[in-house]
Amino acid sequence: MSDHIHLAMRGEDNEIQHRDCDFDNVTLDIIGNDNTIIFGRYARLRNTTLTLRGSGHRIHIGAHCEIEALNLRLLHGKGLFAVGDGSFILEMEASIFEGTRCTLGRDCLVSRGVTIATGDAHSILDTETGQRLNPSDDITIGDHVWLGLEAMLLKGATIGADCVIGARAVVTGNIPSGSLAAGAPAKALRQGITWDRELIPMAKK
Template sequence: MRWHASRTMKLLTAFKRHLFMSLGNAMPTYGPFNRMRPALYRRAGITIGENVTIIGPLSVELSLNEETLRGISIGDRAYLNADTRLACRNSKISIGADVQIGPRVSFETATHDVVFAPNVGRGLDHHEIRVEDKVWIGAGATILPGVTIHEAAVVAAGAVVTKNVPAYTLVGGVPARKIKDIVRA
């Protein structure tokens, strides 16, 4: 009987996660809804700071399991534009305070080996992504596994970030390369 109750609770908890993520993603993408959406995502299990704006929908890779959602943290006053993708099963994505993320930005924490091995395939590695405070990421950028984007850096639209980005640096291109230093205010 205890096994049945435990399984029922797990199913109800999973349903709750899916319900709150679905409600957040179904809301209109204007005005007060963009401020209400983070509260629903918090209820699903994502750690979200104060005064965060998420335009939505927010795409969380494949699995809405508890570990995946708890692996996502978004700092105070962050702004996530439409169609942000957070792929972090078996890893973590941390987004700092005062971060601005353009539309269709993708965070990918998983990668495959290049060499195909019999009975193994290409394997799968997971590495955390960290975005420090005051970073701006332009539309359509892709952030790959193991990357840290340091404080106040800027990632140009469409860039593919494969390596760490130093603080106060503008990067762009495929793969992303340093374009210039940013003068501190």
């Protein structure tokens, strides 16, 4: 393991795979069994902490991904966090609860201060039956999605490909592909759009 990865691991059959990656200030904190972390070739990670509690978790960071700051927690077992090839994360806090999945597609751009949570840290209960009312749920983000400054994605959020999610938007439901969405809760304000990492000059009037 690289000198730039701090590894604390308790359990059996845990596996970490990486090849030709660049790590700086990366911490892997694992308590549990049969957990797998795969870093794709040429992935670059900085200031990242991956905390796994429970067994059967899977993390896959795609090839050529760049992560500047990530605090990721997988809790309760059998959770999945996956980032597609070529995506860039500037700063993200993510919590994966109760065996749910969070998948981020290829060539995505995550701005500073983005928060993702597939569930809640506490229970909401029906006072008559005692039944818990707040189950965890998957979050799915398509290819080539731009998550704006301090956007928040909550359990059940689904974002189609080529979307732009505005600053401080709160996504709780479905955003169709090719949408510009904003607000709390986020709604599609315009459809039929895409985006580019380069600032293309505006056409002169």
